[in-house]
Structure formats: C-alpha cells, structure tokens
Amino acid sequence: MTKFADKILAVKDGHVGRFTINNPDKRNCVSLAMWEQIGDIFEEWSIDPEVRVIVVTGAGDKCFCAGADIKEFDAVRKTSEQIAHYEAVFDRAIYNVGQVPKPTIARIDGACIGGGFELAMLCDLRIAADRATFGVTPARIGLGYSMNGIRLLMDNMSPAVVRELLYTGRHFPAIDAYRWGALNRIVPASSLDETISAYAEEIAANAPLTVRAVKITTAEAMKHPDNCDNLAADQAVEACNLSEDFLEGQKAFAEKRKPVFNGR
Numbered sequence: 001m002t003k004f005a006d007k008i009l010a011v012k013d014g015h016v017g018r019f020t021i022n023n024p025d026k027r028n029c030v031s032l033a034m035w036e037q038i039g040d041i042f043e044e045w046s047i048d049p050e051v052r053v054i055v056v057t058g059a060g061d062k063c064f065c066a067g068a069d070i071k072e073f074d075a076v077r078k079t080s081e082q083i084a085h086y087e088a089v090f091d092r093a094i095y096n097v098g099q100v101p102k103p104t105i106a107r108i109d110g111a112c113i114g115g116g117f118e119l120a121m122l123c124d125l126r127i128a129a130d131r132a133t134f135g136v137t138p139a140r141i142g143l144g145y146s147m148n149g150i151r152l153l154m155d156n157m158s159p160a161v162v163r164e165l166l167y168t169g170r171h172f173p174a175i176d177a178y179r180w181g182a183l184n185r186i187v188p189a190s191s192l193d194e195t196i197s198a199y200a201e202e203i204a205a206n207a208p209l210t211v212r213a214v215k216i217t218t219a220e221a222m223k224h225p226d227n228c229d230n231l232a233a234d235q236a237v238e239a240c241n242l243s244e245d246f247l248e249g250q251k252a253f254a255e256k257r258k259p260v261f262n263g264r
Contacts, residue, residue: 008037009059010045015052015204017045017102024060029069030115032076032086035093042096049263052204052211054100055196056123057107058116061189064108064132065116070141090115091148098122098152101212103203107196108132109189111171118149121156124215126182127196128174129189134182135171155222156182207245208263213237 009020019041021028030038045051058064068090077086097104097119106123112134120126136153138145145166153162157180165172177183187195203211213236220233240246245261252259 007031007034008041010041012048012050014201015050016200017048017051017054019054019056020059021057021065022059024058024062026069027063027066027111027113028058028060028116029066031069031072032089035068035089039089039093039096042093042100045102046096046100049208051102052208052263053200054102054104055107055200056097056104056119057196058110061109061129063110063116064106064112065119066111067114067116067118067137094118094122094148094152101215103211103215105196105199105203107192108183109192111135113137113171118152121152121182125184125199127185127187127192127199128177128183129192130174130186131189132174132177132186133171134174134177135169136165137169139166140169156180205258205261207240207243207249207259207261209236209240209243209245213240 007021007023009018009022011018011020021030021034023029023034042054045054077083103125104123106120106126106128108120108126108128109132110129112120112128112132114135114137117134117136136145150162153165157165161180164170174183174186178186185195213233216236217233220228220230223229244264245259248261249259
C-alpha cells in the first residue's frame with residue numbers, strides 16, 4: 001500500500017473487475033504515482049482468470065477523468081530526465097490498459113478530458129451519461145501531443161474530428177462524441193450504473209476464450225494486412241473450438257439451460 005492507494009480503487013466483484021480513479025476533489029486527475037498504479041493493476045488483472053471483464057470509471061458524477069495532474073508537472077516533469085521518466089510510466093499504463101486481454105467498459109459521467117479521454121478511448125466499449133462532456137486540451141496549455149495519442153484518437157474518430165478536438169480544445173457534449181463514433185451508447189445518468197452492470201454481467205457470463213478471441217481478432221483485423229498477425233487470431237479461434245467450454249455450450253444448448261463456462 002502507498003499513500004496514493006486510496007486514489008486508485010481496484011475491486012473484484014465476481015468476474016467483474018471494477019477500476020475507479022478515486023480523486024473527485026481534483027476532478028479525478030491522475031498523478032505520476034497513480035499512473036504507475038494503473039499500469040500495475042492492469043498488468044495483474046491481465047493474467048487473473050477470475051477477472052473476465054473490467055469496468056473503468058471515475059468517482060463521483062462531475063468528472064470521469066480530467067487527465068494528468070498538471071499542477072505537479074513543475075515537480076515531476078521539468079527536466080529532460082523527469083520528462084522521460086514520466087512518459088515511460090504513462091506509456092506503460094496506457095499500454096497495459098489497451099493491451100489487457102479482457103473486455104473493458106468505460107463508464108463515463110461528467111467531464112472526460114485530455115488523458116481521461118485517452119483512457120476512455122482505450123476501452124473496448126464506452127457508455128456515457130447524457131450529461132457527459134468530452135475534450136482534448138493540450139493546445140490550452142502549450143503541451144505537445146504525441147504520435148501515439150494521435151493514433152489512438154484516429155483509431156476511433158476521423159482525422160477531421162481529431163483536428164477539431166485538438167485545434168479548438170473545446171469541451172463537446174455527449175451527442176457529438178456519439179456522432180463521431182467515440183461512444184457506443186448514451187443513456188440517462190439515472191440509468192448509467194444499471195446499464196453498465198447489465199453489460200458487464202452479460203459479458204462475464206459468456207465463454208471467456210471466445211470473448212478473448214474476439215478481442216484478439218478484431219484488433220488484428222483493424223491493422224494493415226501486412227502487419228496483421230493472422231496466426232495469433234487463428235490460434236485464439238482454435239483454442240475456442242478445442243475447449244471444454246465449447247462442449248459445455250453445446251450440452252447446455254441441448255439441455256435448454258444456461259451454460260457454465262470455466263475458461264478452459
């Protein structure tokens with residue numbers, strides 16, 4: 001445990017991992033120490049068979065995540081050495097969230113800004129309250145925006161939208177984010193938790209190997225054919241077809257009952 005342990009909450013609820021940025025007094029901004037914890041948690045959950053789906057959210061209803069804690073920049077990313085260290089910690093966190101082999105669902109309420117927007121874009125599904133707002137604001141403080149960050153945004157939105165976001169630094173309403181393709185669904189704030197729980201429980205009840213194969217194959221299908229790892233996709237599909245869960249699924253179908261999958 002560190003003094004920042006209460007700022008990042010990671011709880012296993014059955015087969016659902018619930019990850020919360022718990023810093024509402026500072027709009028759920030993320031410090032360097034918190035980015036390090038994020039990387040550790042997602043690395044651990046990536047190999048935890050009990051975790052089948054992960055919900056990512058921010059505490060409270062004012063802000064999903066406002067991104068990095070800019071107020072600490074003068075102390076932690078002032079010199080070139082500090083900047084390099086900060087970027088390495090941040091990149092590891094972002095990589096581990098994006099590469100975790102479990103479905104991830106962003107539960108978005110309030111403002112989703114900067115690095116918080118990136119965190120949401122890393123998730124497989126993004127469901128927002130109708131009052132949520134979105135923006136990417138480096139131009140407002142003179143911060144350079146990395147190629148990896150640009151690629152992440154352009155994986156989910158058109159170049160014209162990405163330029164609008166970055167050129168203006170505006171905060172946009174949820175309906176715009178949905179129109180851009182950045183959101184799967186917009187729901188009333190009063191039904192956000194119910195909707196998220198229903199999605200998480202439904203995914204967790206499905207065959208883990210099949211869900212994992214879908215994550216692998218969709219990621220590979222998005223790549224240029226020259227860079228696509230067809231072998232990894234084929235192996236993931238074959239693992240499903242040779243699994244105990246496939247036998248269980250057929251048996252449950254014949255017996256007209258819900259299957260009980262074990263991920264093998």
